[in-house]
Amino acid sequence: MKVQLCEKSVEEYRKIIGDKVDEIKESAKNLTGLKVVNVNATAFGGGVAEILQNLVPLMRSVGIDAEWHAIEAPSDFFNITKKFHNTLQGASIEITDEEWKFYQSVCEKNKNIVDEKADIVVIHDPQPAAIKIFSKARAKWIWRCHIDLSTPNEAVWNKFSRYVENYDKLVFHLKEYFPKEMAGRCVAFPPSIDPLSEKNIHLDDEFSRKLLKTLGIDVNKPLITVVARFDPWKDLFSAIDVYRLVKKSIPEVQLAIVSAMASDDPEGWIFFEKVARYAGTDKDIFFCTNLNGVGNREVNAIQRMSTVALHTATREGFGLVISEALYKMVPVVARPVGGIKIQISHGKNGYLAWNVEDLAEFVRKLIEDEELRKTMGENGRKTVIEKFIITVNLANYIKLFNEVLR
Incomplete structure (x- = not known):
């Protein structure tokens, strides 16, 4: 075709x-x-x-x-x-x-x-x-x-x-x-990534806030965002664990799990159900997919309004979602696997860690320090323009x- x-x-x-x-x-x-x-x-x-x-x-x-x-x-x-x-x-x-x-x-x-x-x-x-x-x-x-x-x-x-x-x-x-x-x-x-695509092009903050409200996300509360397929290698269970640890000290925090169900990935439906069951009935966890009308522009808006981007994959060929977040000046906390290692400079535009406790601590640190987020966000955008x-x-x-x- x-x-x-x-x-x-x-x-x-x-x-x-x-x-x-x-x-x-x-x-x-x-x-x-x-x-x-x-x-x-x-x-x-x-x-x-x-x-x-x-x-x-x-x-x-x-x-x-x-x-x-x-x-x-x-x-x-x-x-x-x-x-x-x-x-x-x-x-x-x-x-x-x-x-x-x-x-x-x-x-x-x-x-x-x-x-x-x-x-x-x-x-x-x-x-x-x-x-x-x-x-x-x-x-x-x-x-x-x-x-x-x-x-x-x-x-x-x-x-x-x-x-x-x-x-x-x-x-x-x-x-x-x-x-x-x-x-x-x-x-x-x-x-x-393409900075001029619908997924990455600049969006007005007011437009983005309105869009997030339609998804039920409170734009006045901190938001952790994970963009990943429903795939065993993405380990979305650990993403939920990180969120739950952060929530102990920052009760108002929210988690958005953003994904597209790809036509060449039949396994995705199985893992979607498993992750949804693991999340339970937590009203602060939001599943944002093409199944409920979330396309490229919506992903763009969610990423731009995120406080911190999180990625818990245990294997990752490259991880373009890292560059997407960095380009939008959102620092990323992730596991040091595959291509993620060459996108994130630890302590400069994000943090790298393996275990859930360390990931949660870095997420917590970024949520609580606005000036640190701003500095890392600026560094991240520069990195992507130069390399990715x-x-x-x-x-x-x-x-x-x-x-x-x-």
Whole structure:
């Protein structure tokens, strides 16, 4: 399925990054007319879809003939690829021979999603990875992995790796994710947020306050916000534990759990129910999802009105929600996993800690110290503009495309 995209120009970012716009255009001169096909699992829900929604139009704006396609697959396929996701991040789950065969058969059915005349194909994450072995496209192939591959389930990786072993380049968020046997073909650069997207564009405080009131959130009380999928790796149970510890000394504190139910994540419904039961009937815990009308603009408003952002994931490929909060000048308290470690500088734009008690203490400290929050918020925004916005990601892709063509 070809995803329809709105037009967007790199020139729109000049007010944020200045003359770096000219550097990006210059670096893309040799790529004019280059046909680049991006393929992922879904057109909606999750960080990859959000990135492509904004990145692909920017590729087009510098002369690249870029497209985005989402595969078509039944729910059983996504149940299997969710197992891939979890096991490649280290979980011990059995994947049967029949499931491997079914995965391959769906990828084979999607082989024509890639134009045979494509110059470069960028496959995102495990779901469409096997398409390459069936496609007739004589392109340069890039596998962009958005998950934490530092300690995979070896049995699963040994089988899965055959799907990506002949890719020209493999891209990860961090060098620590590189498979040793493929390290020579691996590249590391982070993903990005789009400061001009509906999820990150500036919103008036009055508008945001009104929006939060419609969700039942009291804008005059401190708000801890967690933005994460309902996924076992996000450990939302610990987020609730942190909130409960903070509430002992700050009784008026509230917790917003913000999420989108993605179409390629059937496991999400199960964990939504588990987390909701764990939260119980606490009137100060708010579940804000696309199921009750919370879209990108609402997420934006909730983040902007947050006192502190919290992230309790035990595994995280990168964690774009960290950059989203930092860009909005909201300090983040999180566990030091995956890409979170390169976004948060402990004591500068947030805090890093593993156990619930330490996380709660840092959250409490930030709620009680407005001046500290302001300083950390300013530092956080600077960090994101320098390293984690979409124009940096675009520049990295342009550099990669130039490399694979050479």
